[in-house]
Every structure is written in structure tokens, then in C-alpha cells.
Amino acid sequence: MNGATVAIEGVAKTFQTRGRSTHALTGVDLTIRSGEFVALLGPSGCGKSTLLRIIGGLIEPDQGAVSVNGAGPHSARRAKQFGLVPQAPALVPWRTVEDNISFLATLNAKAGRTALSADRVSELVDAVGLRDFRQAYPHELSGGLQQRVALVRGFALGAPVLLMDEPFAALDEITRADARYLLLDLWSRTGSTVIFVTHSIPEAVILSDRVVVMAARPGRVAAMRTISLPRPRTADLEDAPAFHEHVRQLRADLREHHL
Amino acid sequence: MSAPVVSTKGSELPRLSLLSLAPVVGVLGFLGFWQAFVTVFDIKRFVLPGPWSIVKHMADDPSFYVSNARATLWEAFLGFTLSFVVAMILAAIMARSRFVERAGLPISVLIQVTPIIAYAPAIVIWLGPGLRSILTITALVCFVPFLVNGIAGLRSVDPLLLELARSVDTSELEILRRLRIPSSLPYLLSAAKINVGLSLIGAVLGEFFALTANGLGYAVKVAQSRNLVDQLWGSIFTLALLGSVATLLISGLERMALRGHASQRS
Numbered sequence: 001m002n003g004a005t006v007a008i009e010g011v012a013k014t015f016q017t018r019g020r021s022t023h024a025l026t027g028v029d030l031t032i033r034s035g036e037f038v039a040l041l042g043p044s045g046c047g048k049s050t051l052l053r054i055i056g057g058l059i060e061p062d063q064g065a066v067s068v069n070g071a072g073p074h075s076a077r078r079a080k081q082f083g084l085v086p087q088a089p090a091l092v093p094w095r096t097v098e099d100n101i102s103f104l105a106t107l108n109a110k111a112g113r114t115a116l117s118a119d120r121v122s123e124l125v126d127a128v129g130l131r132d133f134r135q136a137y138p139h140e141l142s143g144g145l146q147q148r149v150a151l152v153r154g155f156a157l158g159a160p161v162l163l164m165d166e167p168f169a170a171l172d173e174i175t176r177a178d179a180r181y182l183l184l185d186l187w188s189r190t191g192s193t194v195i196f197v198t199h200s201i202p203e204a205v206i207l208s209d210r211v212v213v214m215a216a217r218p219g220r221v222a223a224m225r226t227i228s229l230p231r232p233r234t235a236d237l238e239d240a241p242a243f244h245e246h247v248r249q250l251r252a253d254l255r256e257h258h259l
Numbered sequence: 260m261s262a263p264v265v266s267t268k269g270s271e272l273p274r275l276s277l278l279s280l281a282p283v284v285g286v287l288g289f290l291g292f293w294q295a296f297v298t299v300f301d302i303k304r305f306v307l308p309g310p311w312s313i314v315k316h317m318a319d320d321p322s323f324y325v326s327n328a329r330a331t332l333w334e335a336f337l338g339f340t341l342s343f344v345v346a347m348i349l350a351a352i353m354a355r356s357r358f359v360e361r362a363g364l365p366i367s368v369l370i371q372v373t374p375i376i377a378y379a380p381a382i383v384i385w386l387g388p389g390l391r392s393i394l395t396i397t398a399l400v401c402f403v404p405f406l407v408n409g410i411a412g413l414r415s416v417d418p419l420l421l422e423l424a425r426s427v428d429t430s431e432l433e434i435l436r437r438l439r440i441p442s443s444l445p446y447l448l449s450a451a452k453i454n455v456g457l458s459l460i461g462a463v464l465g466e467f468f469a470l471t472a473n474g475l476g477y478a479v480k481v482a483q484s485r486n487l488v489d490q491l492w493g494s495i496f497t498l499a500l501l502g503s504v505a506t507l508l509i510s511g512l513e514r515m516a517l518r519g520h521a522s523q524r525s
Binding site: 080094107108163 | 419420427
């Protein structure tokens, strides 16, 4: 399976709340290559989650257009081209881990997108260490394990584009560090395009091919940095000078646009 | 230091089983107190019979209570079911539209705050004597708990889960079937627990007004007009028994159905 190219041109969005208008996004241009891992990095209120939802066809932009392998986001959504990984695990409480993993594939089944084969899904389940928990219910799992289920659920749909909205935000730092490498492992096995929203600089650096730095008021793309670290990424790289140089650079980018 | 550990462990088991017996102890204690009160103060039988003589009276003519209980239970069950179906259809519409919810809420508040006993005669005049009026009265008594819990239950789905479903273009109907209805189960079961009792009240009340010639409500009415204290208390005991058994059944059902829901209940 392969990813898809995502092209964003001149996207703008304004929200009206009680007579006040907030410029969530203005003039966002961005092209993401098929199979690329891109992080949207920025503080709260910079419109990164809004951009993610516009790409996924869940929010309509006021101006501009998004295309996924040439198709509009709505038709891409109808064809089940997006695997969403939300902020919290959001598992179905009355379904087992196995059923939760196949949940996105079984919804809207007539749309016809073929999910990963049972063998491939079982390979992903093993990769994140969920083999022994397949028959467990979500409330029997720790927060870290629940988030692994949510990750595998996103990939098991077999969608060419994965949209991740700060999926590790609720995890403690130690669990979070593990989750990053599990995510990279899943990504390397599927080759999907990943768009990953985060407000953690080290997380963006260790995961991504490219980091899009966003600024607030109005929400916009402030800088774009290509991460030169080799793949596969390992925890050792977090001690490498190149890693720290990237972190320093991004911190400078963020500071420049937020003071 | 091992001795006290053993002794606390030893007392753990009897304490648990004592706890599960507590409801039985409570009921038997109440009946025993009643019996003692009637015996000691020599209360006249036509004022307040003791529980023992009521049970003996019921054992004398069990078929009377069985056939009347069957009639009342059937009315309560039909009214309960009718109420559930209508309330769920309305809840599904109201959970979708704030406007319809706001428009419908005053009516459901009116149904709840106006004493049913006041407008039950009006229903009988409108719908005529018999089963139709009894079912309508029963259904109205159960309606608001089902409606309010239905709306709350259908809205109780995790918003992130709803967005996830929309991200693969799931239809509203499929979301209703696969997420909203299963999520509403705990809410509906607690409404059902309330409504088991209310449906019996509705059925008995309906029999009072709807000029039927059977059911425990009718038996109560006849007992009152002819001063049949035994029959009055026999009917009350039968109703209490029906209500308790039905409530226990629903509680058992709840425990079974919500095993997978454990996280939602805490």
C-alpha cells in the first residue's frame, strides 16, 4: 500500500463566535509528498487542528482548496482515504480491542475501501505488543495501551493518509517516548502519508521528514524545516548533535513568531 | 504479627454474605415488627390485619390473585412497552435537533408535573372505558423517564468517537445504530428500573377509572367499597411482590448487559 499526495493551496478559514471573528487560518500553501511524515508544530490557537480537519474534509475552508491524489477532500473522505487518530484513544467501550481495531473498516462498509488483510492487521497488532490483549475491553487497558489500539485502528483502515491530532498529548512522558517509536514502526510497515499535529518540538523532530511551523493570530505557516536525521529513527538519535540543532532551530522559529 | 492477618481474613467472608442477606433481614424484620405490633396491641382485624393472616388469606384463594395479577401485569407490560417505543422515537428526533427538543420539553414537563390522577378521568372520557385508556394512562406515567434518559443516552457518545465515524463518512443512521443506541443502554436501563414501578401504578390507576372488571386495581376498588380488608391487603401484597420481582429482573439484566460498559459507569 502507498500513501497519497496532499496539496493545500491558499486555504483560509474564519470562525464567527458571538459576533467576533477569529482568523483561524490565512493563506496556507503546503504540498505533502506521498508517504511523507509531516508534523504541524505550533502553540494552541495556531489553527493546526483546524488545518488537519480541513484536509480531512471535516471542516469547509472559506477560501482555497485541498486535493488528495487529485480528488477533493469530501470525495476522499467518502472513499475512506483518511485514517484519523484523535487526541484521546476514543475507543468503543463495549467492544474488544480486536473489534475496535477493525471499527473504522466496518463503518460505512459500502464505501468499499479495502482494509488491510487480517494478516497485515495481526502483524501491526504484534508490532505494538497488543497480541495478548486482543480480547480485552478498553477499560481493562492502561492509557498507553489504549492509545496503541487507537494507532493501530488508524493504520488498519488501510487509508493512504493518516491524520493524527496530538495523539500522545494525554500520555505521560515515559509512555509517550515509547509510543513515538511504535508509531514510526507502524508507518514504516504501511508507507502511508502521515500528517501529525503536535506542540512538542522534540516529538516533531524525531518523527518527521518535514516540520511545518505554524504561528497564531492569524493562523499561518511561519516556517518549514526538513529534518535530516537518518531513518530508521532510534532513541539514540535523541542524543545526537543534529537532533539538538533541529530542536534549537525550531525553537528559534517559534520564538520569532510568537513574541 | 501473622495472627491478626489470619483473623481479619477469616472475618472477611461471613461479613460479605451477611451484607448480601441484609435486604432479606430488613424485609423480614419489618414484617415481624408489624406482626408483633398487631398482636401485642390487639389491633382489630378489620382495621389492620397482620402479615401472617394476609398471607394465609391469599393461600386460601390463590387463583383470584393469580388471574388478577396476570391482567394487571399484562396492562403494565403493554403500557411500558408502548411508552418505550414512542419515547425512543421522539428521543431520537429530539437528540438530533435542539429546536425540536426545546419545543417538546415544555410538553414533557407538563406531563410530568400535572398529577396523572387528575387527568386520568379525562382520558377515559375521551378514549372510552377498557384497555385503550389503561394503556394510555400507563404509557403517560412512564413517558418522561424514558424520554429524558433516551435523549441523554443518545447524546452520551464520546464526541471524538463521533468525529472518527464522520471521518469515514458514516451515515447518521449507522451512527445511531452502532454508537448512539448502544451508548444509551445504561441510561435506558435506569429509566426502565424506575418505570417498572411506575407502570404498575399506571395500570392500577387505569383500572380505577376505566371501568374494567379485572386486575388488582379493580380488586382494590371493590375491596374498598365492600370493606373487604383481607382482599385489599392481599391485592397490595401481590402488587408489592410483582413490583419487587420485576425490579430484580431489570437489575439482573442491567448487571448482565453492562459488563462491557464498566468504564462508563464509573
